Amino acid sequence: MERIPLYRVHMPKDVMSVLEEVLFSGYIAQGPKSDEFEKRFGEWVGNPNTVLTSSCTGALALSVRQALDSGEPTEKPNVVSTPMTCIATNTPIREAGAAIKWADVEEDTGNISAASIDETIDEDTRAIMLVHWSGMPADLDAIHRVAQKHGVPVVEDSAHALGALYKSKKIGNHSEYACFSFQAIKHITTIEGGAVACKKPEDAERITKLRWFGLNRKEQRDSIKGFEEYAGAGYKMNTNDVSSAIGLEQLKxxxxxxxxxxxxxxxxxxxxxxxxxxxxxxxxxxxxxxxxxxxxxxxxxxxxxxxxxxxxxxxxxxxxxxxxxxxxxxxxxxxxxxxxxxxxxxxxxxxxxxxxxxxxxxxxxxxxxxxxxx
Ligand SMILES: Cc1ncc(COP(=O)(O)O)c(C=O)c1O
Incomplete structure (x- = not known):
């Protein structure tokens, strides 16, 4: 009896020819293929403020960091988050130096409850973290009402929800940050990879720097130009041209x-x-x-x-x-x-x-x- 798998890697054969091209091109780091995949994936989502990252976990970490850095400073920041998710949703909150405050979920959806967020949030909350469980969008309107009331940005862990719609728009167009995964067994894969779709261009710009130490890697490619601006101690959470070449094929x-x-x-x-x-x-x-x-x-x-x-x-x-x-x-x-x-x-x-x-x-x-x- 043949086994029916729960997850499966989607890897079309035509990836081989583009892989060969990029692997022997002399350039495999984040470069032109990454620029192209970033643009094309952003177009597919319908959000031009989309930044590729090394993983969804990286996208979440960068989003939480940007939310903390752009909020009012506080000694003890916290993020109100959902417990019904992959551990990757929540570890970036602790790594960024914030505490997690659990909101409960809606029993009939498994997604974070807007009412529970409202009860849990306090003056030190700097972000709300949600997941679209199994690709089923959370009640974004209700969550945004609570977020706006408290002046707090929303991070959507959309790792399961690539291509899901809310109010006829693709996930990636509703909150301050929506994070996607291109890990091995997601809807599409770039082996490892992710992206964050931001509401504000300035968040996308800073995350573009934070993903590569705090510097804009695109500027560095113009070798006559030095770096003009340092966005603050960043991470090594960038993509590369091998993953992006695969991503371009997967997009089809x-x-x-x-x-x-x-x-x-x-x-x-x-x-x-x-x-x-x-x-x-x-x-x-x-x-x-x-x-x-x-x-x-x-x-x-x-x-x-x-x-x-x-x-x-x-x-x-x-x-x-x-x-x-x-x-x-x-x-x-x-x-x-x-x-x-x-x-x-x-x-x-x-x-x-x-x-x-x-x-x-x-x-x-x-x-x-x-x-x-x-
Ligand atoms: C809900 C959720 N968020 C985040 C991740 C992490 O994604 P990545 O492996 O791209 O970091 C996963 C991985 O399975 C996930 O299920």
Whole structure:
């Protein structure tokens, strides 16, 4: 029985010819291919203030740093964040020297709750961090209302949400910062890579410098010109021309990939209606379903997962609620929180571009069988 993977690397064969060209061109660092991919990806998102980075984690770190640096100075800055995410969402907050204050999630979506942000935020909060769980956009209008009331920028961890729409606009056009991932198993990959789409050109400009020590690498390429301005101690979180050459090829497939994820999720949701639950799609959201989250009874989850695996269907909880990680430095939200209940029920099954109609049928039948016998 052939295994159906939960994640799969999308790597078109035609990458080989462009790779050969760039690898032997004599220039593999961040250069012309990176400029081109940055421009073309920004055009695809619809946001010209888009900056490529070494990863989504890098994009998040640069965004949090810029949010902290541009806010009113405070001795003890904090970022209000979601616990229901990958640890990569939250480690950059601690690295930037801020504390994390957990807001709870909406129990029916798994995304951060605007009401809980409003209760959690204080005068030392310098950013709100959210994730679009599994590619399902958070309730951005409600979150922005709270953010504006408190004068705090919003960072969207959009690692799962490439190609998702909110109010008919692609994710990457709504908040101060939206961070994307081109890591191995995301909708598209550049091996490692990421990007941040900024609302303000000045944030994009400073992040362009912070990603390379605090200096504008593009200026350095004009060898007669020295550096004119130092943006402050930055990082080595830039991209390179090898990743960007791959990215340019991947872009050709991106619309098709996102469409397949959406269609596959729709098929599975209709097949499994009444068998399992699904997170609610927020008003105005059109998810890009990196994976499909199903909601099952907590005490049956292990049996359902094992049965799916036995039937050759890869599945996973993918990420564990972050508030229970003591190393992030804050009390967990407790067993009666919405995040505890969502985390206990969630399980992820495949819905990606690689699935055939037969695969979808196999996944649906296997899920029904697993739930029946659990
Ligand atoms: C929600 C989320 N944010 C951030 C990341 C990190 O992305 P990257 O590996 O590009 O740093 C991941 C990776 O899986 C993720 O799932």
């Amino acid at each position: 497939y991106l619309d098709g990939i996102v469409t397949r994820h959406k269609e596959n999720a729709k098929t599975l949701k209709s097949e499994l209606d009444g068998t399992v639950g699904f997170p609610r799609v927020a008003d105005g959201a059109d998810p890009s379903y990196w994976i499909l989250t199903i909601l099952v009874e907590p005490d049956k989850k292990r049996a359902i997962s094992d049965s799916l695996s036995a039937q050759g269907i890869d599945n996973s909880v993918s990420h564990t609620r972050n508030d229970i990680y003591k190393g992030l430095g804050n009390e967990a939200l407790g067993d009666d929180s919405a995040v505890a209940r969502f985390d206990a029920r969630k399980l992820n099954i495949p819905c990606g571009w690689w699935l055939t109609q037969d695969d979808l049928q196999r996944i649906a039948n296997a899920t029904k069988e697993a739930v029946k016998n659990a």
